[in-house]
Amino acid sequence: MSELIAKLRAALGDAQVLTEGDLGAWEQDWRRRSRGKALAVVRPGSTAEVAAVVRLCAAAGTAIVPQGGNTGLVVGGIPDASGTQVLLSLGRMNRVRAIDPANLTITAEAGCVLQSVQQAAQAAGFLFPLSLGSEGSCTLGGNLGTNAGGTQVLRYGNARELCLGLEVVTPQGEVWDGLSGLRKDNTGYDLRDLFVGSEGTLGVITAATMKLFPQPAASLTAWAAVPDMESAVALLGLAHRGLGASLTGFEVMGRFSLSLVRKHFPQLRVPFADSSPFGVLLECSDHESEAHARAQFERLLERALEDGCATDAVVAESLAQAAELWHVRESITLAQAQEGLNIKHDISIPVSSIPAFCRSAEERLLRAIPGVRLVNFGHLGDGNLHFNVQAPAGADGPAFLREWEDPVNTLVYDTVQEFGGSISAEHGVGSLKVDKLPHHKSPVALGLMRAIKQALDPQGLMNPGRVLHP
Amino acid sequence: MSELIAKLRAALGDAQVLTEGDLGAWEQDWRRRSRGKALAVVRPGSTAEVAAVVRLCAAAGTAIVPQGGNTGLVVGGIPDASGTQVLLSLGRMNRVRAIDPANLTITAEAGCVLQSVQQAAQAAGFLFPLSLGSEGSCTLGGNLGTNAGGTQVLRYGNARELCLGLEVVTPQGEVWDGLSGLRKDNTGYDLRDLFVGSEGTLGVITAATMKLFPQPAASLTAWAAVPDMESAVALLGLAHRGLGASLTGFEVMGRFSLSLVRKHFPQLRVPFADSSPFGVLLECSDHESEAHARAQFERLLERALEDGCATDAVVAESLAQAAELWHVRESITLAQAQEGLNIKHDISIPVSSIPAFCRSAEERLLRAIPGVRLVNFGHLGDGNLHFNVQAPAGADGPAFLREWEDPVNTLVYDTVQEFGGSISAEHGVGSLKVDKLPHHKSPVALGLMRAIKQALDPQGLMNPGRVLHP
Incomplete structure (x- = not known):
């Protein structure tokens, strides 16, 4: 394990690979339901660094838990208690990369705090309507990873409906640049919406292109x-x-x-x-x-x-x-x-x-x-x-x-x-509801989900135990 | 092959398994770019019958080409010339199953002609906004299979954004009942949007729950x-x-x-x-x-x-x-x-x-x-x-x-x-653009798509050669 940590330090610099001191900010969940223990907290500053971390962990067979603002409500973003998982914090990837007024889009990195995305949109004269209680702490990547909802869904949809494109690091450490900003693109399977809401179990979202709207009068x-x-x-x-x-x-x-x-x-x-x-x-x-x-x-x-x-x-x-x-x-x-x-x-x-x-x-x-x-x-x-x-x-x-x-x-x-409802409307599955899912979701749907997980993450290293049991 | 046809006849009745006479309506594409030859045209009248057809074909190792109104523009819904593929027409599955005014939803079968869905919505006092040139002939299943666009996308989105739930027969002939009608459901991967736009290569959409809107004044x-x-x-x-x-x-x-x-x-x-x-x-x-x-x-x-x-x-x-x-x-x-x-x-x-x-x-x-x-x-x-x-x-x-x-x-x-665009905005890939895709889509995206296809349809029997080469 110390070999992996040495390699992570070589890739990111010592300061961005934390193993000592109080790591509670990353290891303790928001609702204080659970506390884990990370092998290391790593804080990449770029998509290339995220890819490097994923490749190093994949080679070492080490599990990765991606984390945004750590405000999730279903214990989906902290490491387990084993001390063997790498906690991948996206917090340093917090740049708004572009605002395109004529295309009504904003492209921002996963670690951007939701409120800062709202503010950047507002400063450019637009509305970014995703809004929820934790908007001062939660991040765009977390919002997308969990398909966050909130108070404006009625008109503007969930995080998924607001997203036009993603940049994702796959479980193999490849980078998919799907930041298209297109409103119509029928060239194959909808990878974007598969990653949105997958809670970090299929890859790591590193940036997204989101819809903007005119500000209401x-x-x-x-x-x-x-x-x-x-x-x-x-x-x-x-x-x-x-x-x-x-x-x-x-x-x-x-x-x-x-x-x-x-x-x-x-x-x-x-x-x-x-x-x-x-x-x-x-x-x-x-x-x-x-x-x-x-x-x-x-x-x-x-x-x-x-x-x-x-x-x-x-x-x-x-x-x-x-x-x-x-x-x-x-x-x-x-x-x-x-x-x-x-x-x-x-x-x-x-x-x-x-x-x-x-x-x-x-x-x-x-x-x-x-x-x-x-x-x-x-x-x-x-x-x-x-x-x-x-x-x-x-x-x-x-x-x-x-x-x-x-x-x-x-x-x-x-x-x-x-009554034909869902046991998780907007918070996701995480660890908290993973045992419940088999009782309330069709076996056919669960079988399809398992097949997809196995196909994209055959090593089972991406946020294991969330959404599906290993 | 005659054994499969006998079994299909036993399952659907002789009248719904066509092998003789002029099958041009199913074998010739809309733009007259190509004409295929079907082993048989089968016309199931229910989801259970679709599932039976898929199971029989899967057992025989026979490929299936699903077809709605046969109005596609990229040669995605006709059989190839080999005479070995079963053309699965959804045309007889044309019931509107339910309209839920308070939930603002309509549930309709895949073979419903788009215009009849619009009319059913209107008769109930609502707007179903999907609208395109072929609406008098194209079907809801085809619209969803190809993620159709049209003239109202600006406000209401593509077929994908209008869809709240699907019923799908998987390549193994299982039925996934995902007709939830829920606007928020974060219990796992977004299977709905994976099937929408997959052009029949991952399964057969048999019904859908779609959003309705108040009629404008x-x-x-x-x-x-x-x-x-x-x-x-x-x-x-x-x-x-x-x-x-x-x-x-x-x-x-x-x-x-x-x-x-x-x-x-x-x-x-x-x-x-x-x-x-x-x-x-x-x-x-x-x-x-x-x-x-x-x-x-x-x-x-x-x-x-x-x-x-x-x-x-x-x-x-x-x-x-x-x-x-x-x-x-x-x-x-x-x-x-x-x-x-x-x-x-x-x-x-x-x-x-x-x-x-x-x-x-x-x-x-x-x-x-x-x-x-x-x-x-x-x-x-x-x-x-x-x-x-x-x-x-x-x-x-x-x-x-x-x-x-x-x-x-x-x-x-x-x-x-x-200029960062897409070579197929709303028509899909079909056969017509399948050779172009590798030149214009990222290898990472294509790799993910292939992994998903392989995971869900390992026999490669669902609309082979469309979207991806076998």
Whole structure:
């Protein structure tokens, strides 16, 4: 092993091959579910250096775990505990390589922090719409490796749909330059989308060409009080018809989720908090003007009140008010953490089945665990709920988790499957869900996935144990 | 072989296994470039029957060529001349299985004619935006197998971006039910997008779940006279900023293309035909009202006239006028056929490089073939040109083709590569471009493609010789 480290040092320089000191920033996962031990943390500064690292590891038969901002939620980017895996950090590859205004594209390296890509786009007069909670730390490469979602998927799609081309280092250490920036290219299999979402198990994404959009002239945010999930779905339909592509956000939040925000962040104002089983946050982006957006929004909300799918509604009067509404939505994650440990899910269901799914899953949970509380919120426009299960009031969090994590996961995932959903909507599989996949994914699909993994990474050295068991 | 045919007859019924009579409808390609000879034409009526056919063929070691509407332009869907391949027609699988209004999805079988999918969506109050010249004959399965493009890609994407899930029969005759209808699903590799665009070489698509959109309240069409390709690109930028997602079409047509329409279809009125080197056809779809769309369009075109990127412009006053403008655009294909044989290309280039590419390619062509004429038109919004090369006036068409087809292809494709483009934007590879691919695609990409083909279809029986050489 010391021979490999010596070769890595020769290739990258001593300073970029870390083996001593506290490597916790790379070895500990974001949610503190697990801590690994790396043989070394290597920090290449260029695509050629990534390729060199991969070739050296391949020759030594050493596994590689690629890592971006280490903000993943499914333990997919840290080494295992064996001390035999090389942690490949892309953090130093953080250049925006090009912005092409007429082609509406930005080409950036994998280690670029998402927010810096957004800012580079904005500085050039464009919108890069991928947006998620960890955008100040997560990286473009991680976003693509996990096909990240977030709050703008409804209008702009997941990371996959925003990507026009990739540069990838293969498990053999070859470089595929697929940074085309083309919107149409039918010259063979879709390698791009195979690497996107493969969680580093088929190769290392080193750069990407992403779509840009014109900046909207105005964005407005509204909040609607909604009597039940059926009404939230009806409101979504109205919003699609009334706003078309101007509808850029549609988030739903259950009453208990919002009560946690009020309890733990009393300085935040939660609209209609007591009166309504669900809150819906809507965002409308307009290429014309704020006045036009407001007129459109008001017409939609009036119609929703008439139809009864909303019982009350408010449009933010200023950017500050809009930010405050979004802040309520984004504080749910922290508020539930303050309340104690819970059992998290990241599921998707066809939008039309969400009301029936929620009823069914809630009934079953309450039957199994009287008094259990649901932190139910998410991106309803994408059919994506974070359907989290919180211990009954006053219960001991760690004991609840020990006793209930497995049975609750089984109950929720079985119900998801019954309604034709997915057990991982936007977070990926990582290590955390790799055992669950065979129960919830078709054997034919898993067989195809294994065949592809074996074909592209026959040594099984790329992020082993993630997505698929070795 | 008669043993296989007997088994196919037993599985499908005699009437669905054709070996006698004129099979030209399945054996002759659309552009009449090639005619093959099938061992049999089989017409399964269900996914289970498709799977049975594939298993029987796999056991016999017999190759399968899947076919939809047989409207492909690259000879990808007919059997070879050997008389040993089974032609698998999906035409009888033509049911719309479900429309889910709240989920905005339609699930339809592969043999559904594209226009019937559009009509089913419309009858339910929705838009299915995939639209191309052959929509009255081509099928959804063929659209997905070749990742079809068309005139609405700018706003809604290619067939790939419109697809949420697939049902596929694998080369082993297993059925993968991936008809999820989910907008977010990160449970493993993106098998969907691997099958989309694989031209039947990795399996047979039997059904798909596709995105629906709200019907726009109004669609308007405009025509602008444009002084040069730089101005067309500038107008595209203005239209993106001014119309946002309401911009649903942006087609460019060179003067010679339009002169052929005037010559061969004198009853059609071509706006600004004499005065302008290029015409641009714009479409704006509005979720609000026709009056709003018209105001937006007029503001945009006024700005374009001020900026000088358009020299004249007209907005269609009625649906009939709009249809007439589109008819001019769509008549270019027929008009060039009337003029005589030409050498067709379907290329894409980053939008920003299109003016320089066009200048360079035209210069080189004129140097090589004095008097050669360019039928240059296409979907500028997607960077996709049909850059067709017509013999000099009065030249003998067939002789021109014999002498020049290869060198012209080489010249155009080399120039495409120089400008970072693709030699097949929306038509695919088929048999027609399979020899060209190794010269214009990275060896790393081709190696990955071969590894995937070998992994999924180790017997090499699925549409052999298409996309990749065996």
